[in-house]
Amino acid sequence: MRIVITGASSGLGEAMALHYATKGTELVLIARREEKLQQVARRCRDKGASVETVVSDVNDFEKMGEIGKQLAQTPIDRIILNAGVSVGHAGGVTPFDDFHRVFQTNFLSIHALLEPIIPKLIKQTSGEIVFISSLASLFTMPTSIAYSSSKRALNAYAEGLHYQLHPYGMSVMTILPGFIDTEMTRKNRFKMPFFMKTEEGVARIAHAIERKKIRYAFPFRFYLMIQIVSLFPQSLRDKIVNFTNFKKGA
Ligand SMILES: NC(=O)c1ccc[n+]([C@@H]2O[C@H](COP(=O)([O-])OP(=O)(O)OC[C@H]3O[C@@H](n4cnc5c(N)ncnc54)[C@H](OP(=O)(O)O)[C@@H]3O)[C@@H](O)[C@H]2O)c1
Numbered sequence: 001m002r003i004v005i006t007g008a009s010s011g012l013g014e015a016m017a018l019h020y021a022t023k024g025t026e027l028v029l030i031a032r033r034e035e036k037l038q039q040v041a042r043r044c045r046d047k048g049a050s051v052e053t054v055v056s057d058v059n060d061f062e063k064m065g066e067i068g069k070q071l072a073q074t075p076i077d078r079i080i081l082n083a084g085v086s087v088g089h090a091g092g093v094t095p096f097d098d099f100h101r102v103f104q105t106n107f108l109s110i111h112a113l114l115e116p117i118i119p120k121l122i123k124q125t126s127g128e129i130v131f132i133s134s135l136a137s138l139f140t141m142p143t144s145i146a147y148s149s150s151k152r153a154l155n156a157y158a159e160g161l162h163y164q165l166h167p168y169g170m171s172v173m174t175i176l177p178g179f180i181d182t183e184m185t186r187k188n189r190f191k192m193p194f195f196m197k198t199e200e201g202v203a204r205i206a207h208a209i210e211r212k213k214i215r216y217a218f219p220f221r222f223y224l225m226i227q228i229v230s231l232f233p234q235s236l237r238d239k240i241v242n243f244t245n246f247k248k249g250a
Contacts, residue, residue, distance in 0.1 A: 002076055004028040006058060006113070007083030009036035011182030012132065015202040016080060023048035028071065030054045031083065058083045058109035059101070068113045072120035078128040078209070079117065081110045086147045086184055099146045106150035110157070118161075121170055128171045130209055131158045135178045135217060139226045141241065162214060175205050176217035194222040 003020050007013035009031035017029055021044035029044075031037045034055045041051040056063055071079075084106045087098045114129070121127040136144055137151035155174060162172040179185055179192035180201035196219065208216035217223040229237060 001078070002026040002028070002074065004030070004071060004076060004079040006030045006081055007132075008040055009033045011184060011198065012177075012180065012202060012205070013080075013082045014040045015198050016082065016205065017044050018047070019202055019206050021045075021047040021049035021051075025049045027051045028054060030056055030058070030067070032057050058113070059104045061109065061112040064109055064112035065116060068116035072117050075124055076117065076121065076127055078130065079114075080130040080132065081113070082130075082132040083109070084132065084184075086144065088143050088147075088188070089145070090143060094146050102146040103150050103153070106147070107153045107157070110154065118165070122165070122168045125169045128173065128209065128212070129158075129161065129165070131172075131174045132205075133158070133174050133176045135176050135222060135226060137176060138217070138223075139230065141244070171212045171214075173209060173213060174215050175208060176215070176223070177201055177205070178219050178222040194219045 001020075001024065003025060005013050005017050005020075005027065008017045008027075008029035010033075013029075013031065014036075017027055017040055021027060025048075027041075027044055027049050029037055029041060029051060030053075032055065034053075037053050037055060041053050044051045054067055056067060058064055085102055087094070087102055089098075110131070121129070131154055133154050134147070134151045136148045137155050140148035140152075155176075158172055158174040165172055177196075179188075179195045181195065181198050185192060185195075204218050205216075208218075229240060232240070
């Protein structure tokens with residue numbers, strides 16, 4: 001099985017690489033921090049996997065297109081689009097540069113890589129594309145406007161791609177995790193509800209992929225809360241957001 005994972009140098013990407021690292025698995029791991037990526041690759045090889053590393057910034061779209069073309073030379077069983085960044089803003093307007101970077105990394109880079117790969121997968125009439133979105137895509141706090149918007153755009157992209165590729169026998173899956181212990185959440189200065197260990201988060205993601213869930217949001221209780229709140233009248237939702245610490249970025 002050949003599996004491509006972006007953002008494999010830390011957090012969920014690293015843990016997913018290790019999860020899938022077994023004899024007979026070919027992993028292609030992509031990220032910018034070479035040393036960290038090589039460390040992950042070594043640990044995966046120790047578990048029996050064969051590993052190729054690609055050191056690249058996903059925001060170099062031209063390079064991503066080239067990498068996509070290279071990857072498409074050989075069959076791909078699963079590609080996990082996981083690389084992502086978050087920027088939080090406790091107050092004021094989100095600087096355009098942050099907005100730009102978040103949208104490039106979390107959204108636009110994905111199509112730069114997939115554009116040459118999709119025709120290959122269509123020809124194969126098989127393959128899985130997995131998007132790592134976020135529960136934050138379902139509810140936008142005032143402190144995470146750029147991040148939530150980018151992940152919501154990703155959901156829309158994934159939905160369309162599912163309809164496009166499902167008739168060719170392909171699975172397009174969108175995973176919407178809540179808060180999981182990674183470098184990304186370690187910088188948060190607020191209380192994260194239903195906070196989960198990396199291993200548990202990755203076990204749930206892997207299980208959802210195994211079952212080919214088109215959309216998997218977890219933890220369920222957090223997801224349910226968001227769904228219920230979204231049914232409330234706007235005036236009540238305003239009050240809830242104002243009561244949370246998120247507003248102050250505390
Ligand atoms: N942790 C959570 O609670 C949570 C919840 C919902 C969704 N997510 C999503 O899960 C994904 C993984 O995040 P994480 O929590 O595991 O955080 P993380 O530990 O910070 O990992 C982010 C990964 O993305 C890579 N990356 C970031 N910018 C990149 C760029 N420009 N080019 C190439 N690679 C880049 C990083 O590698 P380099 O820095 O080496 O490039 C790193 O491997 C993200 O899409 C995130 O939005 C996380």
